Amino acid sequence: MWIGRSLVSALFGLAANLALASPEFWAAEWPNTDFEQTSVARWSDIMSGGPPKDGIPAIDKPRFVRVADEARIAVREPVITVEIEGARPRAYPIRYLTWHEIVNDQIAGIPVAVTFCPLCNSGIVFDRRTPAGTLSFGVSGKLRYSDMIMYDRETESWWQQAIGEAIVGDLTGTELTALPAWMESWQDFSTRNPDGLVMAEPAFNRDYGRNPYRGYDTSARPFLYSGEMPPHGIHPLMRVVRVGDRAWPLSRFETQDQIAEAGVTISWRAGQASALDTGRIAKGRDVGSIRVRDARGRDVAHDVMFAFAFHAFWPDGQWMRGR
Incomplete structure (x- = not known):
């Protein structure tokens, strides 16, 4: 979903996306997704953001360091803060979420998905537990209204990040519970939580x-x-x-x-x-x-x-x- 392209390229890409906006063109990449079940009224609203499925790799087992040991993050850089009773406060830096968009984690026994869609500036933390079981999420590479479409690895249903709801597949209509979380500066988080934890730099070759x-x-x-x-x-x-x-x-x-x-x-x-x-x-x-x-x-x-x-x-x- 990189924006580093010319307007002409973007317009050509949009035209190509509209031509290929149909499940029959996605079936090879998504053989386990039931496209017969959907709440999407117009397939043309869904388009490729550029990278393929998992081309933007979600983080599944994040590592954390103590606030006092973090030296990479500048004071004004944004982080998503999650404070759950029974666990030390955690900060998820946007410098990492910009390149990964989803972090599957567990805090105080609660499985969570920390999500950030750069094109909508939408940062939401979800409880990964659903009536269908606990899910883990990846990045589909698709967009709807410029917002990231996530997918769960268990059923390969598609989920709209901004609303936390499955829009395609077996779990269509299922809603995730959003948890209280907020975006703030690293300085605010670290000052308030000197004993807190911050997500460590992932082991990927990215210019974080x-x-x-x-x-x-x-x-x-x-x-x-x-x-x-x-x-x-x-x-x-x-x-x-x-x-x-x-x-x-x-x-x-x-x-x-x-x-x-x-x-x-x-x-x-x-x-x-x-x-x-x-x-x-x-x-x-x-x-x-x-x-x-x-x-x-x-x-x-x-x-x-x-x-x-x-x-x-x-x-x-x-x-x-x-x-």
Whole structure:
């Protein structure tokens, strides 16, 4: 799903994808996927992001080091934080998730999938337990509305990352439970959790710390997306805080650091670099960090995604634009 290609190449690729948007063209690569079972209305909404199945390798057995022993990560670099009672807090650096997109892990006995889709800026942590059993996930190489389609290795059903739901195959309609997690700067995580753990650098030949999507979140349009743009004049690549089917544009935090609405309190804090701006993640502009809590102060599952993706998956969602 690399963005390092010319616009002409992208347009040719889009045309080719539309021509091949049919299960009969995917069957050889996916012989164990039941394409008769699906919630997808138009196959043309699904296209190749470039790499084939597992061309972006998910991480299955992540290694961790103590916060005090981590020296690679710059202070403003983003990490996905997971804090589960009974376990030391864990940070999953975006410098690794940019190149792997899924980490299958287990925390305090809970099997989790830590996911990040760069093209939607969507970072969500899921419980991997389902009525069909505990699943492990890989990267299919396919996109829908520019969002990663995951697959489970047990049934090879396809799952939409942004909504955590199976959209093709035996498990169509099954939903994953999203766990409270948030994206913040390495400095914020390490300062708050000096005894915490951070995912160690994977043993792959990747230029970790480089952003292969340079300039993406300031571009005019999403990549490999032909759907409807957001309403109300909201820029398609503006970040929004999604809680359920509501979205708060981050532009609201230009004049305030906290918003309390619809039963949640959303706090913004400066200091986190955009992972989709400059060529090196650590040098990205400051987009800040979001934390969402309920009335009792408990962390709430949420996502900080691009506006176009929210509109694509929640076309009837509520835009929390304030007055």
